[in-house]
Amino acid sequence: MAANPQRPVASTRPLSPHLTIYRWPVTMMTSITHRATGMAMAVGAAVLAWWLISVSNGPEGYDSFHAVMDTVPGLIVVFGLVWSLAYHFFSGLRHLAWDLGYGFEKKLAERNSVIVFALSFLTAAAIFAVFFTGHGGYLQ
Amino acid sequence: MNSGQTPLHKVRGLGASHSGTGHFWRERISAVALAPLSLWFGYVMLGLAGTSEVTALQYLAHPWNALLMGAFVAISLYHMRLGLQVVIDDYIHSAGMKIFLVLMVLLAVLVIGGLSLFAIIRIAAL
Numbered sequence: 001m002a003a004n005p006q007r008p009v010a011s012t013r014p015l016s017p018h019l020t021i022y023r024w025p026v027t028m029m030t031s032i033t034h035r036a037t038g039m040a041m042a043v044g045a046a047v048l049a050w051w052l053i054s055v056s057n058g059p060e061g062y063d064s065f066h067a068v069m070d071t072v073p074g075l076i077v078v079f080g081l082v083w084s085l086a087y088h089f090f091s092g093l094r095h096l097a098w099d100l101g102y103g104f105e106k107k108l109a110e111r112n113s114v115i116v117f118a119l120s121f122l123t124a125a126a127i128f129a130v131f132f133t134g135h136g137g138y139l140q
Numbered sequence: 141m142n143s144g145q146t147p148l149h150k151v152r153g154l155g156a157s158h159s160g161t162g163h164f165w166r167e168r169i170s171a172v173a174l175a176p177l178s179l180w181f182g183y184v185m186l187g188l189a190g191t192s193e194v195t196a197l198q199y200l201a202h203p204w205n206a207l208l209m210g211a212f213v214a215i216s217l218y219h220m221r222l223g224l225q226v227v228i229d230d231y232i233h234s235a236g237m238k239i240f241l242v243l244m245v246l247l248a249v250l251v252i253g254g255l256s257l258f259a260i261i262r263i264a265a266l
Contacts, residue, residue: 038220038223039224039227042220042248045220045252046248048213048256049252049255049256052209053255053256055196055197055259055263056197056260058193062192063193082182085178089179092171092174095171096168096172099168127182127186130186131186131189131190136190137187137188137189137191138186139184139187139191
């Protein structure tokens with residue numbers, strides 16, 4: 001195959017500073033985490049589809065889902081998905097607020113970054129605390 | 141057809157993607173819809189955690205709950221496709237790989253959505 005004439009020729013000249021050189025501000029962390037949790041929930045969508053199918057398949061189907069997800073690795077995955085949804089929810093609200101023009105000043109954006117992280121972990125921990133203390137399953 | 145617009149006016153503001161702000165706007169609209177639906181989804185999942193298959197079946201068989209779950213799945217997948225599109229656009233620079241991944245995302249969305257909606261309808265019809 002012929003070489004792509006538009007491909008830039010590798011240069012030995014110095015490059016301008018890129019991602020690796022900067023101190024990581026917390027706003028960078030929230031941005032990357034928003035994207036990462038979104039990608040993680042693509043896996044979550046597949047798990048949800050599997051759960052819905054297992055419910056529709058009767059007791060055997062339901063048991064086959066729980067046989068996999070009630071294990072320690074399964075619960076770690078579920079915790080990851082619960083936290084991802086909580087994070088993406090709070091961070092998404094922050095993005096919507098930004099789109100409306102609120103909270104975008106440097107100090108405010110840094111502060112609400114920390115708040116988003118804290119709220120996401122608290123929410124995920126609270127949901128698991130409710131479940132493990134036997135207060136889940138209230139729709140029975 | 142003469143729309144009264146000059147070619148420059150038609151293309152101005154659409155940018156390099158040729159689609160303007162449509163993608164951005166649809167992502168925001170679906171996000172606004174998903175915010176309350178996610179709260180409902182969390183409430184339901186925690187409420188069904190540790191219960192039997194019959195509880196989940198009966199809860200999801202209720203028409204309102206089936207509709208809400210269907211909306212949550214459908215809008216989530218729509219939002220997911222828009223979001224993953226941006227990730228692909230940002231990180232994949234070869235045209236062939238980009239087209240391949242965009243098609244894979246579409247396929248995943250259709251398969252996951254089809255299976256989920258089929259299961260919801262099946263539960264509601266039981």
